[in-house]
Amino acid sequence: MPDGLREQVQSYLREHHVMTLASHGDEGAWAAAVFYANDGFVIYFLSSPTSRHGRNLAGNPRASAAVHEDYADWREIKGVQMEGSTSMLAGEEEEKARRLYGAKFPVVGKLEQAPAFIVKALANVRWYKLVPERLYFIDNSVTFGHRDEIDLRQPRA
Secondary structure (H helix, E strand, O other): OOHHHHHHHHHHHHHOOEEEEEEEEOOEEEEEEEEEEEEOOEEEEEEOOOOHHHHHHHHOOEEEEEEEOOOOOHHHOEEEEEEEEEEEOOHHHHHHHHHHHHHHOHHHHOHHHOOHHHHHHHOOOEEEEEEEEEEEEEEOOOOOOOEEEEEOOOOOO
């Protein structure tokens, strides 16, 4: 896999803000939009552990996600689809997630300046990460349905 593709996907992830996270639990499949920050291909997000997707992830850490824009023309569609495992963070990993997220979303990075409702909301969430095992970069500008795979389960040559 060319390094150019890896850079293109990481750049796309840095430039976007919302991912649709898909999980599965006792109530079935569920999708939720969450803000995220990434470090390479690792995705950090926060959510309430009592939300439906939070409960799903507690019982089944496997998840998939998509990052894309709202396109009016199917020939313009681009985005990233991924699948992997999630985990709830604590300690140094949680601090890393906070720093990355705070750099991307300053209102979270500077809680002393954040509105009270943000501070209150953040007291009720936990930090998570999604470690993708496989990603696809979708680019319909190449041709309809064009996608390139990055298999992170395979060691790099």
